[in-house]
Amino acid sequence: MCSAEFSELKGTPYWNARCSQDTVDAVVEHVTHGNSFVTTGHLVGCHRTTVARIVRVAGSHARHLHDLNARDLQVTSIQADERYGFVGRKKEAVWDATVIDPSSKFLIQGEIGERTAALTQSLLMHARARLTDPHGLVLFTDGFLSYQTLFPEVFGRPYRPARQGSRGRFPKTAYRIPRSAAHVRIIKEYSGKRVVNVRTEIAAGTQVRVNEELQRLGYHKPNTSAVERQNATARRMNPHLARKSLAFARLRIHRESLAHLVQGIYNWCRVQRGLRSKLDVPKGRQLYLQRTPSMTIGLTDHVWKVRDWLSQPQGVSCRA
Template identity: 30%
Template sequence: MRLITTDKYLPYIDAILVGYGKLVNLERTGKRGRPKKPYWEVPSELIYAMVKKHLSKGRICKVETELIFGTEEGLKNALKASKVSNNINTSFIERQNGTDRNRNSQKLRKTLSFSKELEEHELMTFFSLYSYNFCWSVGTLQLQDKQGKRSVKRTPAMAAGLTDHVWTIEEWIRFPTVQLC
């Protein structure tokens, strides 16, 4: 069972269908006319809910949630099984987007340092994301030492068990990559 939650940005629906769905091509009927168009089938284990924020004078006045794919029972089970949240929200991705804008000036709002080329934008996004995971210690991931103080700094990659130390940017850039495919 996979739970996905987003805000009401409508292109997410198509992106989720393409990413997780199965394209069903209908066979020709043998009759005259155009053949039926293929469509995306949603996997039964996919649960997708949307958070809709209503604004009044630039402030949030109402928040609604809507189940797009899946069943109410599946949604309840997914939220119950979640280790990080018991309601539909977008706080994790919003926090990541805030961090991304903070670390990547090309994504700032109302700025002159916008990306002029899509490829450059994508490369900077990957650089920001992966260097964050290996080279940036996160306060909420710190471990307590024996005296009960939060002093052992950790990166997201350390918390996931991918590395044992905070990397420098130079070390991270110089590390040889191996393609495993």
């Protein structure tokens, strides 16, 4: 006898959870509907430390599934933005940076940290690695200058300029923006806390490429409406992001774990009214096919239930 344990739950949040699968499902459902750890514990019938442990394990599981499945994405535009928050106390500001596909509403990448150029670089580089053609997209952002600085390096094509003469160092690597790529900044001007003007600026690329993408998206002018709307959804789903709430994250690991968990549930398990498609042949009274972002972008062909999604072992793809 080898004395080894074998279970179909190994590699899932249910493995050694020390509680039933129904309890794990209930905890995940409640915390991703905006309930705090304490409130979730009262509703489910367990201690808040149990809720925190389940969130940590499920968040790690969600991150691994996202890394495995969110690859070779075929998108022609992305939108990026950051959400303000904090950990422990308000003086410790932490930002949730997000990249979303405005067409399918699929969350491509999320990063957490201080709002610096390093956070922006990590966000864009990881998002770039998930795309099939990173040189053929339009990036829509706000006026944060780090996006403009990093766009050529991340989405451009590197080349080495010719050296002038035969002595001295070679010039630094430069980046050429392809005709199929562009970067548009949507800059808001404020008077106090009120927006008084919004102007757009093409930081890289051509107006022709931008107009082509706007027509494909059905937009009349450049905007970041998809990621701004997702910010509101994230604050509703994630209790750590709720404004004027006592449910903020005390520990950094809980903040990161819940962010990964919310991202996974949003992409795979939550249908959106704006993504539904009309059926060619109605099924009784059903006229529309309800879709999730992962269905719209082509990663799966059905809405995943929370139990099925959590039961997916690490290393096994969810893609159809």
